[in-house]
Amino acid sequence: xxxxxxxxxxxxxxxxxxxxxxxxxxxxxxxxxxxxxxxxxxxxxxxxxxxxxxxxxxxxxxxxxxxxxxxxxxxxxxxxxxxxxxxxxxxxxxxxxxxxxxxxxxxxxxxxxxxxxxxxxxxxxxxxxxxxxxxxxxxxxxxxxxxxxxxxxxxxxxxxxxxxxxxxxxxxxxxxxxxxxxxxxxxxxxxxxxxxxxxxxxxxxxxxxxxxxxxxxxxxxxxxxxxxxxx
Amino acid sequence: xxxxxxxxxxxxxxxxxxxxxxxxxxxxxxxxxxxxxxxxxxxxxxxxxxxxxxxxxxxxxxxxxxxxxxxxxxxxxxxxxxxxxxxxxxxxxxxxxxxxxxxxxxxxxxxxxxxxxxxxxxxxxxxxxxxxxxxxxxxxxxxxxxxxxxxxxxxxxxxxxxxxxxxxxxxxxxxxxxxxxxxxxxxxxxxxxxxxxxxxxxxxxxxxxxxxxxxxxxxxxxxxxxxxxxx
Numbered sequence: 001x002x003x004x005x006x007x008x009x010x011x012x013x014x015x016x017x018x019x020x021x022x023x024x025x026x027x028x029x030x031x032x033x034x035x036x037x038x039x040x041x042x043x044x045x046x047x048x049x050x051x052x053x054x055x056x057x058x059x060x061x062x063x064x065x066x067x068x069x070x071x072x073x074x075x076x077x078x079x080x081x082x083x084x085x086x087x088x089x090x091x092x093x094x095x096x097x098x099x100x101x102x103x104x105x106x107x108x109x110x111x112x113x114x115x116x117x118x119x120x121x122x123x124x125x126x127x128x129x130x131x132x133x134x135x136x137x138x139x140x141x142x143x144x145x146x147x148x149x150x151x152x153x154x155x156x157x158x159x160x161x162x163x164x165x166x167x168x169x170x171x172x173x174x175x176x177x178x179x180x181x182x183x184x185x186x187x188x189x190x191x192x193x194x195x196x197x198x199x200x201x202x203x204x205x206x207x208x209x210x211x212x213x214x215x216x217x218x219x220x221x222x223x224x225x226x227x228x229x230x231x
Numbered sequence: 232x233x234x235x236x237x238x239x240x241x242x243x244x245x246x247x248x249x250x251x252x253x254x255x256x257x258x259x260x261x262x263x264x265x266x267x268x269x270x271x272x273x274x275x276x277x278x279x280x281x282x283x284x285x286x287x288x289x290x291x292x293x294x295x296x297x298x299x300x301x302x303x304x305x306x307x308x309x310x311x312x313x314x315x316x317x318x319x320x321x322x323x324x325x326x327x328x329x330x331x332x333x334x335x336x337x338x339x340x341x342x343x344x345x346x347x348x349x350x351x352x353x354x355x356x357x358x359x360x361x362x363x364x365x366x367x368x369x370x371x372x373x374x375x376x377x378x379x380x381x382x383x384x385x386x387x388x389x390x391x392x393x394x395x396x397x398x399x400x401x402x403x404x405x406x407x408x409x410x411x412x413x414x415x416x417x418x419x420x421x422x423x424x425x426x427x428x429x430x431x432x433x434x435x436x437x438x439x440x441x442x443x444x445x446x447x448x449x450x451x452x453x454x455x456x457x458x459x460x461x462x
Contacts, residue, residue: 134382136375140446141393142421143374144367144435145386151365151433154424155376155386162372190373193385202382204375215371222453 005103007124008052009044009166010094013037013065013110014083016058021217025058027065027110029220032227036214037065038072039113045074047120050106055080056094088188092178098171105174107191108166111214113223115166122205123168131173131200134192135207136161164207167191173200236334238355239283240275240397241325244268244296244341245314247289252448256289258296258341260451263458267445268296269303270344276305278351281337286311287325319419323409329402336405338422339397342445344454346397353436354399362404362431365423366438367392395438398422404431 013036017026027037034042037055044050053074057065059082069077079097083090091107098105104127108115119135126133139160145153167190169177177194178185188194192202214220244267248257258268265273268286275281284305288296290313300308310328314321322338329336335358339346350366357364370391376384398421400408408425409416419425423433445451 130381134375136377139374140444141395142424143370143391144365144394144423145390146367146392146435147390149435150361151423151427151435152390154421154427157420159376159378159383160374161377163375164372189388190385192375192382193373196382196385204377204380204382213371218453222449 007104008098008102009106014090037110040110053077054094054097056083056090106168114210126203130203132169132195132202134167135164136204137207238335239329239333240337245321268341271341284308285325285328287314287321337399357434361434363400363426363433365398366395367435368438
C-alpha cells in the first residue's frame with residue numbers, strides 16, 4: 001500500500017540512556033562509525049516508501065540532531081523536536097509534527113539500529129488490511145503474570161510474541177490512539193497497544209532476531225561487536 | 232525451610248543443542264575451563280541445602296555425565312538418566328529417580344550456568360508458604376498474545392516476569408503436577424506451570440540478570456566472554 005500513499009516516520013530517540021551508563025543521551029553514543037541515531041535516520045531516509053521523517057530527541061539535543069541529519073544528507077528529516085516524560089509522550093510530540101497529508105505513519109526506536117529495510121517494507125505492506133502492523137519474534141522465556149508476589153497466570157508461550165519496532169499505522173488510527181486520556185497514553189509501552197485500546201486491528205509480521213534493542217551497557221557492547229563485524 | 236528438610240535437585244541437561252550448532256549435546260560444550268553441565272553440578276553439589284542430585288542428559292550420555300560427576304568429586308550426584316522428547320518429559324524422567332524421602336525438589340536447567348547459590352537458597356526459602364517458587368525478572372520487551380496473525384491482547388508489562396530456573400517445589404506438589412495427563416505434561420514450558428494447573432500456589436522471587444539461558448551460538452559466545460572475565 002505504501003507506494004501510492006504518503007508515509008512519514010517518527011524516530012523515537014528521547015531516552016536519557018541512564019541504564020547505559022553513558023555520558024550523553026543514548027541516541028548520541030557511538031556505534032560503528034556513526035552515532036546510534038544515525039543508523040535509523042539512514043535506514044528511513046534511504047527507504048523509497050518513506051516521504052518524511054521527524055526525530056524526537058532529549059530537550060536541548062534538537063540542534064545536534066538537525067546537524068546530524070544535515071551531515072548524513074538525510075533530506076527527508078523535516079524536524080527534530082524534544083521528547084516527553086515517557087516513550088508515549090515522546091511519540092505524541094513527534095506525531096504533532098507529522099503533516100496531515102501523511103496517510104501512513106511509522107514509529108521506530110533509535111535504540112534498534114539493526115532493523116532492515118525489508119522490515120520497514122513488511123510493516124507498511126501489512127497495513128493493506130489492518131490499522132497497524134508490528135514485528136514480533138517468538139518468546140524464548142516462559143512468561144508469567146504476577147499479582148501480589150504469586151503467579152496469577154502462565155499464558156501459553158506459543159501464542160506470545162515480543163514486539164519490536166518499526167511499527168506502522170494508518171494515520172487516523174494512530175492519531176485516534178494518541179487522542180485517548182493522558183494517563184492511558186503515558187502508560188503505553190508501545191504504540192500498537194494504544195491503537196488496540198482505541199479499537200484498531202493490529203497485524204503481526206515476523207520480526208528479526210538481529211533487530212535487538214539497546215538498553216544496557218552489555219547490549220551496546222554486543223551491538224558494537226556486530227557493527228564492527230559488518231565492516 | 233530447607234535446613235530441616237531433605238532437598239533433591241534435578242538438573243535438566245537433555246537438550247541436543249541444535250540451535251547452538253555444536254557437534255555435541257549442549258550440556259557438554261565448553262564454557263570456561265569446564266563443560267556447561269559442570270557449572271550447575273558444582274553449584275548444587277556445593278550448596279548446603281541440597282542433599283542429592285539427579286542429572287538428566289541425552290540418551291547415550293549417561294556414562295559421560297557420571298564420569299563428569301566423579302571428576303568434579305560431586306558426591307551428591309546419585310544418578311544420570313536419559314531425558315525425554317520434551318523438557319517436561321526430561322524432568323519427569325529425573326523425578327522418577329528422586330527418592331520418596333525428598334521433601335523439596337529443585338529443578339534447574341544446565342543451560343543456565345550462572346545461577347547463584349543465593350538464588351538456590353531464595354527459591355527454597357520461599358517454599359515456607361508456597362507449593363512452588365520461581366525466579367522472575369522484569370520483561371523489557373512489550374509482549375503480545377497473537378491469534379490468527381492479529382494481536383489478541385497486550386498484557387500489562389508491569390505485571391509480567393520472565394521466569395528462570397532454579398525452580399523449587401514441595402515434593403508432593405511437583406509429583407501431582409507431573410501425574411497430570413501426558414499431553415498436558417509434554418506441552419509445559421516450565422515445571423511451575425504444571426504445578427499451577429494442578430492447583431498449586433507458586434511464589435515469584437527476584438531473578439538474576441546474570442542468570443542467562445544459553446540457547447544460541449551468540450548466547451554461548453557471550454557466556455564464554457563472561458566466564459573468561461571471571462578468570
